[in-house]
Amino acid sequence: MAPITRMAAFGRGAIPTSAGLRVGLGRVVSVLFTLLGLLALTFFIGRLLPADPVLAVTGPEVTKATYDRVYLELGLDRSVWQQFLGYIGGVLQGDLGRSTTTGQPVMQDLMRAFPATLELSLAAAIVGSAVGIPLGIAAAVNRGSWIDHIARIIGLAGYSIPIFWMGLMGLFLFYAKLHWVGPSGRVDIFYEGMVPPVTGMMMVDAAIAGDWTVFRSAFAHLILPASVLGYYSTAYISRMTRSFMLEQMTQEYVIAARAKGLSRSAVIWRHAFKNIRVQLLTVVALVFGGLLDGTVLIETVFGWPGVGQYLTRGLQFNDINVVMSTVLMIGVLFLTINVVSDWLYRRLDPRTR
Amino acid sequence: MSVCDTTTPKRPRWRAWLETDTPQSVRQASLQETWRKVLYFRSQPLGMIGLALLLLLLFVVVFAPLLATHNPIAQDLDARLLPPSAQYWLGTDHLGRDVYSRIVYGARTTLRIAVLVAIIVAPLGLVIGATAGYLGGIVDEILMRITDVFLAFPGLILALGFAAALGPGVDNAIIAIALTAWPPIARLARAEALTIRQADYIAAVRLQGASAARIIVRHVMPVCLPSVTVRVTLNMAGVILTAAGLGFLGLGAQPPWPEWGAMVAVGRQFMFDYPWVVAAPGLAIAAISLAFNLLGDALRDTLDPRIG
Numbered sequence: 001m002a003p004i005t006r007m008a009a010f011g012r013g014a015i016p017t018s019a020g021l022r023v024g025l026g027r028v029v030s031v032l033f034t035l036l037g038l039l040a041l042t043f044f045i046g047r048l049l050p051a052d053p054v055l056a057v058t059g060p061e062v063t064k065a066t067y068d069r070v071y072l073e074l075g076l077d078r079s080v081w082q083q084f085l086g087y088i089g090g091v092l093q094g095d096l097g098r099s100t101t102t103g104q105p106v107m108q109d110l111m112r113a114f115p116a117t118l119e120l121s122l123a124a125a126i127v128g129s130a131v132g133i134p135l136g137i138a139a140a141v142n143r144g145s146w147i148d149h150i151a152r153i154i155g156l157a158g159y160s161i162p163i164f165w166m167g168l169m170g171l172f173l174f175y176a177k178l179h180w181v182g183p184s185g186r187v188d189i190f191y192e193g194m195v196p197p198v199t200g201m202m203m204v205d206a207a208i209a210g211d212w213t214v215f216r217s218a219f220a221h222l223i224l225p226a227s228v229l230g231y232y233s234t235a236y237i238s239r240m241t242r243s244f245m246l247e248q249m250t251q252e253y254v255i256a257a258r259a260k261g262l263s264r265s266a267v268i269w270r271h272a273f274k275n276i277r278v279q280l281l282t283v284v285a286l287v288f289g290g291l292l293d294g295t296v297l298i299e300t301v302f303g304w305p306g307v308g309q310y311l312t313r314g315l316q317f318n319d320i321n322v323v324m325s326t327v328l329m330i331g332v333l334f335l336t337i338n339v340v341s342d343w344l345y346r347r348l349d350p351r352t353r
Numbered sequence: 354m355s356v357c358d359t360t361t362p363k364r365p366r367w368r369a370w371l372e373t374d375t376p377q378s379v380r381q382a383s384l385q386e387t388w389r390k391v392l393y394f395r396s397q398p399l400g401m402i403g404l405a406l407l408l409l410l411l412f413v414v415v416f417a418p419l420l421a422t423h424n425p426i427a428q429d430l431d432a433r434l435l436p437p438s439a440q441y442w443l444g445t446d447h448l449g450r451d452v453y454s455r456i457v458y459g460a461r462t463t464l465r466i467a468v469l470v471a472i473i474v475a476p477l478g479l480v481i482g483a484t485a486g487y488l489g490g491i492v493d494e495i496l497m498r499i500t501d502v503f504l505a506f507p508g509l510i511l512a513l514g515f516a517a518a519l520g521p522g523v524d525n526a527i528i529a530i531a532l533t534a535w536p537p538i539a540r541l542a543r544a545e546a547l548t549i550r551q552a553d554y555i556a557a558v559r560l561q562g563a564s565a566a567r568i569i570v571r572h573v574m575p576v577c578l579p580s581v582t583v584r585v586t587l588n589m590a591g592v593i594l595t596a597a598g599l600g601f602l603g604l605g606a607q608p609p610w611p612e613w614g615a616m617v618a619v620g621r622q623f624m625f626d627y628p629w630v631v632a633a634p635g636l637a638i639a640a641i642s643l644a645f646n647l648l649g650d651a652l653r654d655t656l657d658p659r660i661g
Contacts, residue, residue, distance in 0.1 A: 033501075034501050034505050037498070038506070041503075041511075044518075049518050156643060156647075157639075157643075160639050160642040160646055161635075162601075162617075162635060162638050165597075165617055165635030165639070168635070169631075172625060172631075176624075176625040289507065292507045293507040293510060296509060297509075297601065312602055315603075315604070316603070318517075327510055327514040330506065330507065330510050331506045331510070335505045338505075
């Protein structure tokens with residue numbers, strides 16, 4: 001929420017104009033409405049789940065009296081609207097209920113799982129940008145050449161190959177056959193719990209503790225899932241970079257700069273690239289949103305103890321609170337990423353003012 | 354002598370009729386326009402490859418009983434995890450079932466999901482988008498807010514939630530995917546409707562007394578149809594990947610019936626020693642979503658009036 005209110009207040013210089021304020025307010029209202037919609041959808045999914053919420057708390061062996069007591073305690077005798085309001089109230093206070101499989105509050109579980117997902121997504125975004133941006137630029141500048149075709153094939157494959165399958169094939173090739181990377185999990189089993197968790201991101205924690213053996217092990221485990229996830233961001237980033245670049249290369253200022261005698265690389269990097277930086281930043285921000293989808297499958301394939309694996313475990317055991325809350329959390333994250341990248345674009349690109 | 358005959362083949366009359374510079378009727382002219390698009394589409398090799406792959410899929414689906422060499426669900430525990438051979442073309446899985454025959458029958462599941470999702474999603478998105486765009490105002494506001502809510506989840510996550518809520522099974526997976534796949538279509542149809550609501554011919558129909566419903570159905574929706582068709586085709590690749598993802602997580606077709614995503618999931622534990630159990634169904638998924646991507650790209654290039 002913070003970015004929105006700040007945008008409303010400072011979006012057009014220090015003093016907000018009334019029009020600017022109205023636009024900002026409208027945006028806040030629309031985001032709030034979407035959040036309410038997210039809550040309604042997850043509540044609806046929770047109601048539909050084929051699990052008895054009372055039995056989920058008490059376990060299958062239960063007397064009639066206990067069942068009725070828990071039934072009342074959970075407020076299941078109230079109307080749907082009251083239950084929905086109760087749900088919203090709980091979420092606003094950070095109370096997402098308990099997981100029936102882990103026995104812990106879902107909020108606590110999610111907080112523990114999130115750094116693992118963040119570490120994986122960050123690594124994937126780094127891989128995706130480091131490969132995708134240069135590839136897209138090279139493809140645009142050498143339009144129709146072999147590198148352009150390679151970029152196109154990478155893109156097509158990224159939009160066609162199921163990510164979980166690529167993960168499995170990667171494990172088969174790079175772990176089972178070549179022994180280049182580690183197996184499933186975040187570190188080798190005997191390093192588990194050797195570095196104190198500070199950020200929850202294994203590599204960062206290992207670096208803080210100065211334990212380079214654990215660091216290497218964590219890297220060996222991270223590199224494959226991050227590369228597979230990153231491959232899919234590469235497909236998207238390189239395609240967007242290519243089209244942004246192509247748009248710039250046909251502009252008159254590029255021709256003028258070339259006519260003035262500037263070298264090709266100077267025109268590409270100092271002029272054209274400079275103009276697409278902001279667009280690229282928002283693309284990379286949006287990539288994080290796209291990664292959320294892939295991370296559910298990749299975490300399942302690689303036994304990565306993040307939010308995605310937590311969700312699929314919850315699905316397997318019909319754990320209502322886990323499914324509802326994780327879907328909600330991912331929705332909120334996705335929405336936040338969209339709002340922030342939109343805001344970044346408006347803030348950083350002078351042409352949108 | 355006979356050499357002259359082969360060098361100048363006669364053009365059939367229907368082609369001459371389609372390619373003449375002086376069409377005699379409106380019908381002929383519009384058929385000529387369609388013909389030009391067909392020719393343009395045919396000139397795109399990648400699009401033709403996509404089309405060929407999809408026709409192959411259709412062929413496999415129709416003739417599955419003839420193409421399959423074994424019963425796809427018959428177990429033969431003496432023939433567990435056999436490598437590809439003359440008898441088992443793609444080897445056997447952990448229950449001794451023939452992987453090739455399972456892939457052949459799995460094609461039926463995949464095509465069923467793709468077709469049914471398209472049948473649900475295209476009209477749904479078209480009606481919502483065209484209505485919102487044409488009527489504007491409060492209706493537009495409400496419909497688009499609802500669309501935004503559905504777009505605020507990554508596709509697979511929402512489909513997972515719905516599929517879990519509805520219970521595992523192919524039909525529920527189809528409903529779950531359709532529920533998540535309509536918003537982009539609605540957005541697109543709305544954008545198209547917005548551009549034509551001010552058109553003179555719409556105003557003319559309105560002045561003749563046509564109701565809003567009639568204008569939307571008879572005059573707005575047909576204009577949105579080409580771009581919606583392309584978009585649905587392009588999104589089919591995503592639909593197939595989502596369906597495979599759901600199957601992989603155990604929320605699609607239920608065993609023993611073959612589904613490609615589920616086949617990958619089951620083969621996982623045997624993958625390191627028996628890779629064919631996983632490799633083959635994954636390649637099948639990739640081939641079909643690639644086909645939809647290629648076809649969709651070519652269709653877009655063909656139908657986009659800015660290029661054609």
